[in-house]
Amino acid sequence: MSDTSAQILLRTTVNGLDVAVAIEPQETLAEVLREKLQLIGTKVSCNVQVCGACTVLVDGLPVSSCTYLAYEARDRQVLTIEGLASKDGTLHPLQTAFIEENAFQCGFCTPGMILAAKSLLDQRPDSSEHEIVEYMEGNICRCTGYRSIVAAIQKAQASVADRSS
């Protein structure tokens, strides 16, 4: 707007689409996703990299987009919740499992929670319950008491295993 900071051009890939967007150097990835690309599925809560609500995947790994500079995503692959389901609208097994297991209530943590879980299952598809709980420690949910989320991740794990077998 009226801010006079120097703009830089960010080229990155978001949900499989190449984008080029003018940003200010200090802008966070969450700001660019939400305000410039209207990808409002990414939620911001604690703003200090504690709660995990703003989690998106950059080259497959989870980052807290509230504190991750958008410029760091240049020439990388960014995945947000909007890019998780198939193009035909078929939900990802994690999305289906989260619905089936009631793994959310208010839903504000859900996009970040699902993306963190995706990163885990992509890296270690056979994670034990203990590994799931440890890996997910960086994502807070204030509604559910977590057990339904663990159940959903395990269900998705089984469903992914079924598909690939």
Next chain:
Amino acid sequence: MSRDSDDAKVDLTPQNWSDLPVEPVTDVSHETGFQVVNKSVPRRDGVAKVTGRALYTSDITLPRMAHARIVRSPVAHARITSIDVSAALERPGVYAVLTGEDLKALPHTHYGHAVPDHAVLAIDKVIFVGEPVAAVIAASERIAQQAMEDVVVEYDELDAVITVDEALSPEAPVIHGRAFTSGAFRGFEEETVAGQTSNICEEAHVGWGDVEEGFSQATTIVEGEYYYPMAYAYAMEPYVAVGDVSDNSLTVYSSAQHPFMVRHDLAHVFGMSLGQVRVVVPYVGGGYGSKSYTKIEPLAAACSWWAKRPVKIQLGVEESILTTRGDDALVRMRTGVDSDGRIIAREATIYLNSGAYAENSPLVCKKSANRIVGPYAIPHVKVDCYSVYTNTCPASSFRGFGASLVTFGAESQIDELAEKLGEDGLSFRLRNVADEGERFFPKMRGLDANLKGDLRKLAAMLEWDAEPQAGRGKGLAVSASDAGAHPITTAAIKLHGDGSVTVLTGSTELGQGSHTVLAQIAAEEFGIPLESVQVVASDTAIVPFERSTGASRTTTLMGRAVQEACQEAIAQLCEMGSEAFGVPPEEIEQESGGLRHGDRSMAWSELLTSFFGMPDCEIVGRAYLRRAGDLKELPPFWEIGCAGVEIEVDEETGRIELTRLAAVGDVGLAINPAMAEGQDLGAAAMGIGTGLFEELVYDGQQLANANLWDYRVPRFTDIPSDVRLELTQDQNGVGPYGAKGGGEGSLNPMSASIANALYQATGVRVHEAPLTPERVWQALQAKKSSQREAE
């Protein structure tokens, strides 16, 4: 704007949700014969929430919208001597700066549903660190943030009172020092006493019998002092509102639990009629009571009024804590038992640190006084409770308020009594808790729950009789809350020409599942598929009045209003059927999806088309619930808490780890059992937080831990993998099909359960929550040193 039209785009394709398997989580032993209710259907907001398409207030952007950031007081108590906004206004992109002085042009500058003591921005004086003093309105949040540094405020500091003791000392400065008239929605009848000559905001005195006489007959007495901490609800969506004021109307989008109460305060401040004010609530990212009543909506609207454009205020976590926290509670209490082992007398004095503004603390005060009695028929009771103004951030509702605060002490003391009698806490409670139907609290509804049965279920889940492993202990506790659900609820449904239904409700979808449960009820009543029902909620220009969304009221009261609205529409349809069938209405029977006379059936759509003579016409069914009939007696239901834990204690560090969590949800009938259990576990998890580590700490005038690094909430590893939940479904509530409220119950007994388990594991009793490693370790050290002295 309604998010339900947004839902419709997302949710209604069959592969999205009707194909999902329906798995009953809890087997209801009795045969209910229900088609849609009492089944764990998938959430109606499920697809929207897992795809990122669910719209929250934080996601709203309007054309020409500006952003405001709030300049806050750095001192706890001071006169504002000057505010210079000129440098801020010179910054490019700054539209306006609003100060308390500017507000004086409005019809009213203060609001408050209980006590109208709350200024939209500080006027002449600040009374806590973090109080809003000015709002910078700019083209972007970043510009507003930068310009805040250019707003120069000068203060003349006054003595501050941070603790209850300081606030009640005879020399204390009186924070408000003016008389108030009672707010319109206090939730009780007595006039306010707040703040004119002392720092007492509210007091409550409950009692019956003669406690002195009771204690003289007691053979065993335990006396103690207990502290329950200031807590932060941490709704993950921090407070946010968008105000949009025009010449003759005002629209506010907000993350608010009670849109109609917010509407009242906005109409008051801006001198508008209720019809001119529209409050719209999209999906809410968590509430837990912290978004009850009015928060930043008047300020967002005032910024819009001042800058002549829509304005969004998005707070962060620290600012949200400074906006609302929970009251803490210092409880001094004694309880006596007679020679038959029955509780004969209880006396308690409670002090709540309620912060700078009343908010909902007057009701917290009233409820704390009631709820400390517990679910016991005690012949002699005396309770005095004081809500006290201090120069700290304002306290208000937080899930289970008044029960969580005092049940820690009340149910710790029950175990202490049992211990003194050489008995275990379960058998002591089984002897003493009220029976179903018993009027254990004078002038209130009898207990609408089989609490003894619930306790037996809990004991079975905890394997109470089995000896715990070394280093482990089990504990349990119970509570009964006179639900704050004041029964003023209205609802409307529209039956459309094709036989589908829209439910119009003032209940806000906070995550508790109101959109799903209310749709289930309407589908059940009309005998139509769940997919044929849409829910439109929380737009005060469209939906009928609902007092609030809190106190576990929605399933019971709004559920019943929706049920009655459906039945009222069906009564109209019977009149139409009478015309169509050519027979008197009383000869017509309802069947699934329509009406029948003899072997002739007409679907709802046929009845409407026959009546109006063209397609797509619709009728409206409505219901008005008030304090009458079976809803006359308060509370509408008792919310039961019945929960326990097994813990393991690391005596080297004092750290407590939960190894099992068990809870009984006594809900009358679960409209959606899986979601009811989800509420129970969620509530219990919050109880683990305040039981083990959640506590806001004041260091002088400043909050020392107003962020999520230092204020720790439960995480994945804090919840044991061994969680056991059970629902009691005796259909004994006043809600639809015998339902009654849940969702707070399992929070209330949790901290006492943990304290009781700690005692069983180690023999030490901690009277201060949360039971942090430091407190537990110090108690263990004290026990060891007293043992050494004894040797």
